[in-house]
Amino acid sequence: MAVISESIKDMKGYKLHVVKTEKFKTNTIVWKMKAPLTRENVTKRALLPYVLQSSSKAYPSTSKLRSYLDELYGANLFVDVSKKGEYQVLSFSLEIANEKFLSDPEPLLKKGMQLMAEILVNPFSDNASFDKDTVEKEKRTLKQRIQAVYDDKMRYSNFRLVQEMCKDEPYALHVNGEIDDIPEIDEKNLYEYYQQAFGEDEMDLFIIGDVNEEEVRSVADELLQFSPRTPKLVEPLANGKVEEKTVKDQEDVKQGKLNIGYRTNVLYGDQDYYALQVFNGIFGGFSHSKLFINVREKNSLAYYVASRLESHKGLMMVMSGIEFNNFELAVKIIKEQMAAMTAGDFTDQEIDQTKAVIENQLLETLDTARGMVEVLYHNVVSDKTVSLDEWLQGMRNTTKEEIVQVAKKVELDTVYFLTGLGADK
Amino acid sequence: MEKIIFEQLQEELFYEKLDNGLDVYILPKKGFNKTYATFTTKYGSIDNHFLPPGKSEDVKVPDGIAHFLEHKxxxxxxxxVFQQFSKQGASANAFTSFTRTAYLFSSTSQVERNLETLIDFVQEPYFTEKTVEKEKGIIGQEITMYDDNPDWRLYFGLIQNMYKNHPVSIDIAGTIESISHITKDMLYECYETFYHPSNMLLFVTGPVSPEEIMGQIKENQSKKEYKNKPEIQRKFDEEQAGVAEKKQVLKMNVQTSKCLVGIKAANPTQSGKEMLKSELSINVLLDLLFGKSSENYTELYGAGLIDDTFSYDYSQEFGFGFAMVGGDTNEPDVLAGRLEAMLMEAKAGAGLTAENLERTKKKKIGAFLRAVNSPEYIANQFTRYAFNDMDLFDVVPVLESLTLDDIKNAANTLIDEDRFTVCQVVPKDK
Known part of the structure; x- marks a missing residue:
């Protein structure tokens, strides 16, 4: 039996993905739109979903729109901007109660879809221009959202690593854009960009829940129609020779943040992608991994230490919080773990354990509607059609030799350390 | 084994109190891949002063010891044990709060073995001087990590403003200094006092057979000998009604200021249905006052005093309770002033209308449905409710029963200027 049954249909200007499942008490509607990450558009894209979710023609203020959401049994609407490889993805999510579990039998899913369409295609606008007041408010909030990265040192140090490591690549752009762009954006040029985005982006609608597929398709077709388009694809950049570099910043912090970036030279959908997943799991992905055991348990250097993959960009990031003067020791231990991986210094038991935990993690992700959407969206981003069953089978079949081979492809690019003001630089 | 049916939600809950006093709950979840289990003791950071079983004098233990014990x-x-779980394809974790320590796993295979591992590792402590010392470095880094986190400092600063004597004002992980005094003997003493099955609750939810799971747990427990234990005697110093400090400003390395207004609850000693009703009334009240559809939110957002970090929350356990409202802001003093004024206006009835109440009740009911999609939410919240003699599955009926008078009463009881306090984080150069 397939772990998940996804039906995908071509619609007018977008694809509709339906997953029918009875395990949730709500239905989830997610609209995603993807375009290449560019210096020119990054800030406008970061702003756009927040402007769209604040109001619409029928609900021309946040309080009116939010009151209507309350009426729909607290339908949960939120937007998000994320980076998937060299793409910037906008997500609009609406989760709405399934009336089957309410004492009030009024059908809600169609109303939820109507509201989603209203937000996407019927914005509060006039004469090819958004409402000025709304745009100004959201510009202010965007500025604070960008600044907030600096205030959370874990996010900040990761952001700094990416900035240094991917200096001349679009990937270095922050997903929320640049503060300096904000004053240039106004209700008119943002509206222009809005039309451009809905005319060119690759767009996908996901509906997850106890739904009738035919019905959902006909409602979607009635509400959402766009011109046909060919998605813009970004060719992965060929990596030059990687030369290891170290960057240190000094800030008024109590704990040092160590972030190390590697180039994996493997992307989602590649032959050795499964081996890369298992490699990352043995190396640093879990609490049985080499990093956790050696940096934390054996040497008491850190509370958190882990590695994670950026599957669409071919990166692996290690992150940890340590005392300032343990920098060299921690880097040395982390490099030793990497050397152990390339030398094949890990047991069959570590492999089996890691495969079991990866499988568990994937299956658990499918227990939330949002998790399902994120997992399924990998195929959209990579323009592949890997089913989850193939994915699991590919991961399970990985051999030790393949893991060692993939470990040898992983290159250390940048060691970043955020250290204290008094510490040696 | 007792079976409780919730018709509207289409859920069934199975319950039994075992001979040794352990409460076991099982909620089957069809269609889910994972099984999630929590094993929780009613023991948290506030339980730092107590009478150990068989002793005649009570003891005060170092700040952060409940959390330290959780690690050890x-x-x-x-x-x-992490290794053990991952060999069995599970992921394990634990957390310590003010009043609870919970151990948990989730897995999509080998559920019986993982459940056995969970119960056994919690019931078989192994503390040595050497491993206790080693942990001090790790937890030291956990504490330092929180020291750099402005949101955590703001949250705890606000609680410290409210409580003068109550141990809720102590950071859950303690300080590097306080944990330096922890020894293996102290850990055993805390363990003996608080980890008796009669002080614990085991919750299992997932695609499981309740009969099999209950049988397995009973079998496991019948092999272990537990003496009947006298009731736990916790000691708390008297706490004043008013707040300890009206305001605190923390200077940190941030670019945007943060501001929270807190209200210390008036005499939070309820339990059971009374507590559930009071707690839900306050939650509805806060939603009416500060939800995104409220006039207050519109005003604050429009004036640029708040952004999307704005939030509000009410927490209550036996002996302490607090409401908090706020978020990131460029004008921390102006925001504090406006929030306090809005609260006082609400005490006089502003914004509390029947229409707003009906809308907010719908919103809360929908939010509950969304929450019960999550096995984590069900297990953790059910346990918290049970420890306060409340039933999680009463939430919807009690919400439906709330009247405008209930909300006005809640406003009147909660809101009192003497119990207001403000905590702010501001950039160092300001």
Whole structure:
């Protein structure tokens, strides 16, 4: 039996993905739109979903729109901007109660879809221009959202690593854009960009829940129609020779943040992608991994230490919080773990354990509607059609030799350390 | 085994109190891949002063010891329990709050073995001086990590403003200094006092057979000997009604200021239905006052005083309770002033209308449905409710029963200027 049954249909200007499942008490509607990450558009894209979710023609203020959401049994609407490889993805999510579990039998899913369409295609606008007041408010909030990265040192140090490591690549752009762009954006040029985005982006609608597929398709077709388009694809950049570099910043912090970036030279959908997943799991992905055991348990250097993959960009990031003067020791231990991986210094038991935990993690992700959407969206981003069953089978079949081979492809690019003001630089 | 049916939600809950006093709950979840289990003791950071069983004098233990114990239970003579779980395809974790310590796993295979591992590792402590010392470095880094986190400092600063004597004002992980005094003997003493099955609750939810799971747990427990234990005697110093400090400003390395307004609850000693009703009334009240559809939110957002970090929350356990409202802001003093004024206006009835109440009730009911999609939410919240003699599955009926008078009463009881306090984080150069 397939772990998940996804039906995908071509619609007018977008694809509709339906997953029918009875395990949730709500239905989830997610609209995603993807375009290449560019210096020119990054800030406008970061702003756009927040402007769209604040109001619409029928609900021309946040309080009116939010009151209507309350009426729909607290339908949960939120937007998000994320980076998937060299793409910037906008997500609009609406989760709405399934009336089957309410004492009030009024059908809600169609109303939820109507509201989603209203937000996407019927914005509060006039004469090819958004409402000025709304745009100004959201510009202010965007500025604070960008600044907030600096205030959370874990996010900040990761952001700094990416900035240094991917200096001349679009990937270095922050997903929320640049503060300096904000004053240039106004209700008119943002509206222009809005039309451009809905005319060119690759767009996908996901509906997850106890739904009738035919019905959902006909409602979607009635509400959402766009011109046909060919998605813009970004060719992965060929990596030059990687030369290891170290960057240190000094800030008024109590704990040092160590972030190390590697180039994996493997992307989602590649032959050795499964081996890369298992490699990352043995190396640093879990609490049985080499990093956790050696940096934390054996040497008491850190509370958190882990590695994670950026599957669409071919990166692996290690992150940890340590005392300032343990920098060299921690880097040395982390490099030793990497050397152990390339030398094949890990047991069959570590492999089996890691495969079991990866499988568990994937299956658990499918227990939330949002998790399902994120997992399924990998195929959209990579323009592949890997089913989850193939994915699991590919991961399970990985051999030790393949893991060692993939470990040898992983290159250390940048060691970043955020250290204290008094510490040696 | 008792079976409780919730018709509207289409859920069934199975319950039994075992001979040794352990409460076991099982909620089957069809269609889910994972099974999630929590094993929780009613013991948290506030339980730092108590009478150990068989002793005649009470003891005061170092700040952060409940959390330290949580870390140390994972280490055994033959290694780390995390390893054991991952060999069995599970992911394990634990957390310590003011009043609870919970151990948990989730797995999509080998559920019986993982459940056995969970129960056994929590019930078989192994503490040595050496492993206790080693942990001090790790937890030291956990504490330092929180020291750099402005949101955590703001949250705890606000609680410290409210409570003068109550141990809720102590940071859950303690300080590097306080944990330096922890010894293995102290851990055993806390363990003996608080980890008796009669002080604990085991919750299992997932695609499981309740009969099999209950049978397995009973079998496991019948092999272990537990003496009947006298009731736990916790000691708390008297706490004043008013707040300890009206305002605190923390200077940190941030670019955007943060501001929270807190209200210390008036005499939070309820339990059961009374507590559930009071707690839900306050939650509805806060939603009416500060939800995104409220006039207050529109005003604050429009004036640029708040952004999307704005939030509000009410927490209550036996002996302490607090409401908090706020978020990131460029004008922390103006925001504090406006929030306090809005609260006082609400006490006089502003914004509390029947229409707003009906809308907010719908919103809360929908939010509950969304929450019960999550096995984590069900297990953790059910346990918290049970420890306060409340039933999680009463939430919807009690919400439906709330009247405008209930909300006005809640406003009147909660809101009192003498119990207001403000905590702010501001950039160092300001």
């Amino acid at each position: 239970l994972f280490e055994k003579e033959d290694g780390d």
